[in-house]
Amino acid sequence: MKAHYLVMLAAMMAAAGCSTNNKSDKLETEQTQAAGTFGYDLAFLKKHKETIVLTAPDNADARALINPAFQGRVMTSTANGNAGNSYGWINYKLIESGVYQPHMNGFGGEERFWLSPEGGQFSVYFKKGQTFDFENWQTPALIDTVAYKVAESDASSVKFQVDAMIENYHGKTFVIGISREVQMLTKQNIADLLDLPALSGVKAVAYRSTNSITNKDEEWKPESGMLGIWLLGMFRPSDQTTIIAPFSKALSEKPLITDDYFGKIPADRLVVKDSLLFLKADGKHRSKIGIAPKSARNVAGSYDAEKGMLTIIKFDLDPQGQYMKSTWELHKDPYNGDALNAYNDGKLADGTQMGPFYELESNSSVRALKEGESITHRQSTFHFEGEKAALNVIAQKVLGVNIDQIGEVFK
Structure with missing residues (x-):
């Protein structure tokens, strides 16, 4: 015994x-793990901040990293486990320093929660009476340095909530509640959301964020300003990465596209033809485009021909809705802004550069909320890697473009 x-x-x-x-x-x-992998970024973020790892319910290799300290943003994701490519751009130097920066803390992350508008008479990034220049521009702490409280969580989702007050350029104070939930998607979810056949020949990861702002005070009025939800994703660029933004001609014969945010974009970096916009995403020339809701479609994406990676975002869109205008000036039409934006990073006039990275961004429409009412904006982010033929099926179906066509645009 x-x-x-x-x-x-x-x-x-x-x-x-x-x-x-x-x-x-x-x-x-x-x-x-080597730099550029999900495992490397997981170890780095765990070392510096509380980091939540979400995993798809039906795929252990499909993962995402979420940081409560950074407003519940999705820092990065992968379709292939710890050794797989890490898709989000992360500002290692800033996070490691632990020192907050003036104007904005560009921690990175492939989906962060922001508020609009950025500029104009209803801006929440400039104080009343200030001129619209960089010295006065300040990202509100609410969407920059404030940690968001975890309200609920499980292995594949996490929900954050925060109550706050924020004042706009007009002098209007908003008392609001913010709710943000990030949920990993199954393979069937991916196929259903993108209207695809069963996924084959590709590795995939996807998540959906549901973001709400609730008015907790007096009714909002157009003449004193409203708030919108603005989701921005920062991704790793390459010389062979191209942003693709399909647009519609159904409500406007002329595509309502803004391409001069930082000066006119050279023709070898921006191509608009048929119903597709192509923008280089190499992180070597500062450029930004915007598409108005009447011309935008509810999808956009990018393709990295070097690594064979296809990224897609799909978001809520109201073609007839009001969208906040964010350019740094007083506006005659402050509710005639963009539904979709895309940005390629580059050096500033003084030679400095935060990145390099590129961004895919979506905005919510706005409306005059009564006390207790909310606006909600949802966005899903998808990453695919695999056989070129399989990626082409997805690109054709969702973005209306052939993979080979993308590679030929800037040649």
């Missing part, structure tokens, strides 16, 4: 040791 007990004890200790070794091996693997 004693011998039997000793054998059992030895087995239990061996199992415990094996378990411990497995955990140790897993941690060591995370810490020694």
